[in-house]
Amino acid sequence: MTAKFDSWGRVVRHPRVQAGVADLTGGAADGFLPFGNGRSYGDSCHNDRGRLIPMQPGAAIRAFDPDSGILTADAGVLLSDILALVMPHGFFLEVTPGTAQVTLGGAIANDVHGKNHHRRGTFGRSVVTFVLLGGDGESKACSPQTNPALFEATIGGMGLTGIIESATIRLMPVASANVRQTAFRFGSIDGYFDAIDAIDAAHEYSVAWIDQLASGARLGRGVMLAGDHAEDGGPARAPSPPRLAVPFAPPVNLLNRLTLKAFNGLYYGRAPKQPETGLVGWSSYFHPLDAITGWNRLYGPRGLFQHQSVYPAETARQTTISLIECAQKHGAASFLTVLKRFGDVPSPGLMSFPRPGFTLTLDFxxxxxxTLKMLDALDCIVLEAGGALNPYKDQRMSPKMFEASFPQWRELEAMRDPTLMSDLWRRTAMALDGTRASRTRAVSAR
Incomplete structure (x- = not known):
């Protein structure tokens, strides 16, 4: 049976062979890969030479304790479904990514982060335990106490250590899911870095939108959006269906320099010059683009690339400037340019992307x-700064860049279930492994 499973970037789009969990033990020449909801931007959710196992069909929330905030659900359950159940009981996800349309298994496999990494770390820290099905047909309970090495490798392991069947997570109590937001604009990148220490010390959440097209003295100007769950926010609405939709990809990219320059000027101009605080709905603060079905189609028929990097705090100001200037020199326009701080809260995951420093996200x-040449140039800046790229946002980084970002990749390879494979792993880790094997054979032959 075949079905269409696109990643969010839509650069590579064609049918993949679909399989069921029961097929896992039968083996496949080019492996299997669990597939959540396709919100990874690149090829970490692709296995075009093998088979994909869709995790959403039949997935359900299995248990929720409204006293403790402990929830158990199948891996294919969407975070939006979890929020709809728990918010009326005064709970919220400890860590929520930029969309609620990701599965629980996908959130664990990618160890996603949110706007409060400086306080809570990654999603993996909320995981109490999960059940992992291997290619040998055996299901194993994994937690920090039981099969701890497999637990650590699976969090951020991009679905390569086994099939997460179900997971138990810890939620956090909140007075309201809605957010008391403090917003203000800053006139240059200096305005952001001069303010961020005080902002993060005072607030649970913070994120900055950057006008990537601004240059000169205005380079890096943007809008700060800090927030906390409101003590007087009232009841939160359940996740609602998207209000708008982009039903098909237009023949050209609608998010180009001309349209983005106008949008950026309007958005920046409407932001308050001095900090203003007000109540905003939780979905508007955490998941604004979930209100538009298929917004990624606005980039046109050839799709989009997202470049998300993290780099050390010590040189973050200059690195951010260099990345923005590099994109400008290549004539590129980024619609979603987001700057956040990653704190020093450690992840339990072996291959987690966040690490102390700052993270800049650019969409092209x-x-x-x-575009590929520009992305390579951005990689060089990140590499020189001692930074890393986000693998679940990537679909083209070189094996060299992958190894620099994740020098511990061989530990994951040692834990990888041999029945599982992804295009990203084949393109990066397997290329490195093949190069190492070739060099070993060459040395042995001398």
Whole structure:
């Protein structure tokens, strides 16, 4: 049976062979890969030479204790479904990514982060235990106490250590899911870095939108959006269906320099010059683009690339400037340019992307070779700064960049279930493994 499973970047789109969990023990020449909801931007959720196992069909929430905030659900359950159940009871996810349309298993496998990494770390810290099915047909309970090495490798392991069947997570109590937001604009990148220490010390959440097209003295200008769950926020609405939709990809990229320059000027101009605090709905603060079905189609028929990096705090100001200037020199326009701080709260995951420093996210329409050259140039800046790239946002980084970002990859390879494979792992880790094997054979032959 075949079905279409696209990643969110839509650069590579064609049918994949679909399989069921029961097929896992039968083996496949090019492996299997669990598939959640396709919100990874690149090829970490692709296995085009093998088979995908969709995790959403039949997935359900199995238990929820409204006293303790402990919830157990199948891996294919969406975070939006979890929020709909727990918010009326005064709970919220400890860590929520930029969309609620990801599965529980996907949130664990990618060890996603949110706007409060400086306080709570990654999603993996909320995981109490999970059940992992291996290619040998055996299901194992994994936790920090039981099969701890497999637990650590699976969190952030991108679905390569086994099939997460179900998971138990810890939620956090909140007075309201809605957010008391403090917003203000800053005139340059200096305004952000001069303010961020005080902002993060005072607030649970913080994120900054950056006008990537601003240059000169205004380079890096943007809008700070800090927030906390409101003590007087009232009851939160359950996740509602999207209000708008992009039903098909237009023949051209609608998020180009002309349209983005106008949008950026309007958005920046409407932001308050001095900090203003007000109540905003939880979905508007955490998941604003969930209100538009298929917004990624606005980038046109060739899809988009997202470049998310993390780099050390000591040189973050200059690294951020260099990344923005590099994109400008290549004539590129980024719609979603987001800057956040990652704190020093450690992740339990072996291959977690967040680490202390700052993370910049840039989105670019796919313009072919010109875009790829620019992305390579951005990689060089991140590499020189001692930073890393986010693998579940990537679909083109080199094996060299992957190894620099994740020098511990061989530990995951040692824990990888041999029946599981992804295009990202084949493109990066397996290429490195093949190079190492070739060099070993060459030395042995001398």
């Amino acid at each position: 329409a796919n313009s072919g070779e010109r």
